[in-house]
Amino acid sequence: MRTGPQYLQSLDDGRQVFLSGTRVRDVAAHPALAGCARTLANLYDAQARPELQDLLTMEGPSGKRVSLAWMVPKSSADLERRRRMIEHLARQQGGTMGRLPDYVPLIALGLYSARGQLARGAPEWAGNVERYFNTCRDADLLLTHSFADRQIDRSKPSAALNHLQVVSRDSEHLVVRGIKSMATLGPFANEYLVLTPPRAGLAPQQALFFSVPVATPGLRFICRQPFSEGAPADFPLSSRFDEMDAWAVFDDVRIPLSRVFLAENVDVLQAAWRQVNVFAYHHILIRMAVKAELFAGVSSLVAQQLGTSQFERVKEDLADILRHVETLRAFIRAAEADPVLTREGVAMPNPRTLMVAHMHAVEHHPRLQQTLLSLCGQGVLMAPTHAELDSGELQADLEHYLSGGPTAPADRVRLFRLAWDLAGGAFATRQMMFELFNGRDLARNRLQFAQSYDVSTFEQMARRLAGIEPGEEQGR
Numbered sequence: 001m002r003t004g005p006q007y008l009q010s011l012d013d014g015r016q017v018f019l020s021g022t023r024v025r026d027v028a029a030h031p032a033l034a035g036c037a038r039t040l041a042n043l044y045d046a047q048a049r050p051e052l053q054d055l056l057t058m059e060g061p062s063g064k065r066v067s068l069a070w071m072v073p074k075s076s077a078d079l080e081r082r083r084r085m086i087e088h089l090a091r092q093q094g095g096t097m098g099r100l101p102d103y104v105p106l107i108a109l110g111l112y113s114a115r116g117q118l119a120r121g122a123p124e125w126a127g128n129v130e131r132y133f134n135t136c137r138d139a140d141l142l143l144t145h146s147f148a149d150r151q152i153d154r155s156k157p158s159a160a161l162n163h164l165q166v167v168s169r170d171s172e173h174l175v176v177r178g179i180k181s182m183a184t185l186g187p188f189a190n191e192y193l194v195l196t197p198p199r200a201g202l203a204p205q206q207a208l209f210f211s212v213p214v215a216t217p218g219l220r221f222i223c224r225q226p227f228s229e230g231a232p233a234d235f236p237l238s239s240r241f242d243e244m245d246a247w248a249v250f251d252d253v254r255i256p257l258s259r260v261f262l263a264e265n266v267d268v269l270q271a272a273w274r275q276v277n278v279f280a281y282h283h284i285l286i287r288m289a290v291k292a293e294l295f296a297g298v299s300s301l302v303a304q305q306l307g308t309s310q311f312e313r314v315k316e317d318l319a320d321i322l323r324h325v326e327t328l329r330a331f332i333r334a335a336e337a338d339p340v341l342t343r344e345g346v347a348m349p350n351p352r353t354l355m356v357a358h359m360h361a362v363e364h365h366p367r368l369q370q371t372l373l374s375l376c377g378q379g380v381l382m383a384p385t386h387a388e389l390d391s392g393e394l395q396a397d398l399e400h401y402l403s404g405g406p407t408a409p410a411d412r413v414r415l416f417r418l419a420w421d422l423a424g425g426a427f428a429t430r431q432m433m434f435e436l437f438n439g440r441d442l443a444r445n446r447l448q449f450a451q452s453y454d455v456s457t458f459e460q461m462a463r464r465l466a467g468i469e470p471g472e473e474q475g476r
Contacts, residue, residue, distance in 0.1 A: 001057065001065055002140040003048065004041030010190055011037065013215040017187045017246075019223040027187050032226035035240040040142065040188055043089060043101060056085055060138065069102035070137035072109065073347045079282070079336040086286045093241045094422070095291030098284070098434055099185040104143035104193060106283050108133050110276035111209065111261055113346040117275065118209075118261060121268035125209075129261050132211060136191060143211075144189035146180035146248060147197045148437075164194070164250055165205040166264060173254040174263060176208065179247055184434075186221040186246040189214050194248075197440070198270045207269045209262035209276075210255050218253040221246040227427040233386040236418050238427035245430075274351060275342065277439070281354040282335065284439055288361045289328035295368040296321045298419050302375050305405045305412055317371050324364050331357030355449055362442050365435045369423040376419050383416035 002010075008028045017024040024030050028037045047056050047067060060066035068085045071078060089100050111118070112133045115126035136143060149163050164178030180194060193211045196202070212219065228235075228242035262269055299321055303309040335349035335357065342348060373380060384402075388394050389410060402409035421427055436442065463470070 001047050001067065002044050004043075004045040007044045007142065008037060008041050011188065013213075015187070015215040016220040017223065018220065019187075019226065024187070032228050032242075033187055033244065035228050035232070036243055037188055039093065039097070039240050040101065043092070044140070052088075055088055061134075062138070064138075066137050067102070067105070067140060069105040070109075070133070072112065073339075074345060075347055076336050076339055079339060079347060079349055082282075083286055083332065083336065086283055087290060090287045090290040091293075094237065094294035095287045095289075096237055096241045096294075096422075096427075096431060097243050098287060098438060099144060099243050101142045103280065103283050104145050105136070106279035107145050107193060107195070107276065108136060108143065109279045109346075111272075113279075113342045113344055113348065114272040114275040116343050117268060117272040120271075121262060121265040124257075125261050128258055132259065132261070141190040142185075142188065143191045143193055144183055144185040144214075145193040145195065146183045147195055148180065148182045149199075150179050150181040150247070163206050164196070164208065165203070166208065167205075167252065173256055174210070174260060175252050175254055176210075176250050177252050179249050181247050183221060183246045183248040185243050186214065186248060187223060187244050192216075192219070192248065195276065196269065198266075198273050202266050202269075204264040204266055207262065207264055207266045208260075209269070210260045212253065212255060212259060216253055218251040220249045220251070222249060227425075227430060231386065233414075234417050235421050235425075235427070236414070237421040238425070242427060275348070278348045278351045278354060281351075281358055281439060282332070282349040285328060285332050285335075285354060285357050285361060288365070288435065289325060289332060292321065292325045292328060292368060294422065295372055296325055298415070298422060299372050299375050301415055302372070302379075302419060305407065305415060306375075306377070306379065307405075308375070314375065317375060321368060321371060324368070328357065328361055331360070352453075355445065358439055359442060359445055359449070362435060362439075366432060369428060369432060372419055372423040376416065376423075380416050380419045380424055383413050383420065385417075386410075386413065389413060 011027045015027070017027055019030065019032060024033065027033050046052055047065075053065065056068055057065045058068045058071055068082065071082060073079050073082060086102060089102055090097075093100075108129075111129045115129055118129060119126040162178055164176055164180055166174050167177045168175045183192065186192065190213065191211055192214050194208060196206055196208045214221075223244055223246045226242060226244065227238045228240075230239055232239040262272070296318070299318055300309075303314050303318065308314045331353060335353040338350045338353065339347040340350060384394075384398055389398055399409045402412055405412055407415075422431075439445070
């Protein structure tokens with residue numbers, strides 16, 4: 001397994017990362033990226049700590065320790081073990097990082113568990129997936145991925161748009177051109193896993209599953225505006241956990257056929273898609289439950305700080321957050337306790353339960369932010385910076401007027417700066433957008449759920465209790 005310094009060194013590979021119009025020559029040292037890079041390095045170092053070894057790692061096929069993120073679950077017990085790892089890692093950032101090193105291995109696991117379906121398109125695709133899975137596991141690589149295509153005029157046919165697609169091929173490569181959006185963690189990853197989602201009018205040349213090293217010639221990452229440039233004391237989350245989203249631009253990039261997991265086969269893509277993603281939904285739900293725990297903790301401390309804990313409305317607000325935490329936990333445990341086994345014997349957390357859980361989590365996430373801001377009131381907007389607290393001219397006034405609560409003025413400021421970063425600032429807005437659209441948008445998931453749910457047994461019960469004989473209603 002890699003150490004933190006080894007991970008940071010791996011980022012110095014000539015990758016093309018652009019931020020604010022300028023190429024970033026050293027990702028690990030750039031002021032807008034260094035905080036997240038250090039956070040990821042610390043997670044690699046954690047794997048070597050003796051007290052965390054059984055929680056974060058496992059014995060690999062060679063007998064050496066590897067990350068538990070690459071475990072192939074065979075039972076409910078394995079899924080529970082994975083959950084404990086995800087919970088531990090997520091709690092280090094309060095659930096605010098959706099693309100920690102333990103996430104994309106679950107997309108790779110989805111591909112691994114769908115090898116039988118991929119082989120229907122081409123036997124070599126299944127073999128490529130297995131070799132890739134084993135290589136990434138043994139090398140302890142950090143992966144990122146993209147599903148989403150850039151926003152564009154949806155009234156036009158998909159084939160007429162410049163989505164990522166195959167433009168040529170030879171005996172050893174596909175050549176692809178186009179763009180993928182929302183390559184979260186792209187500047188920090190070693191490998192980039194690209195998967196085209198099903199969509200109406202999907203052209204065969206746009207149906208692709210493949211992976212390339214981030215430093216592949218012709219691949220450029222164009223980052224969004226960073227949210228991490230404030231002082232760490234004033235922005236305790238964004239200064240360390242801004243995982244950065246980017247466009248990934250492919251300029252006639254050559255993809256070795258050994259790295260292709262599906263190409264130009266829409267039928268196989270549609271058949272494999274749900275299985276590819278189900279393990280990732282397990283991770284998403286666990287992380288969102290951890291984030292709800294953070295909202296509960298910050299909300300409770302704010303109420304104590306303001307002396308409002310005994311107000312009935314405040315009690316109701318805190319109870320709503322706690323109910324949300326326990327509801328997500330119940331969903332997660334139910335999905336683990338009722339797994340679905342693939343033909344390869346891989347235990348998937350129950351897909352239907354995860355789908356309902358994800359819809360519930362997304363529906364309630366905006367309420368968490370709104371509730372916290374409501375509990376804070378003006379205090380979250382007017383919290384001074386630490387530079388102001390340390391100012392010789394202002395310090396006495398601020399300490400005097402911020403005193404009177406259960407904690408020292410400096411700790412009160414720390415709490416409200418955390419609340420702002422979590423619920424009110426640019427980082428918080430990005431968090432909300434990420435949760436709303438991570439795993440497809442809510443409206444589409446609702447429609448898919450309604451269309452796929454078999455209600456025939458419910459209808460039979462209703463007919464029986466109404467006294468309607470089978471087929472009778474059609475004849476009237």
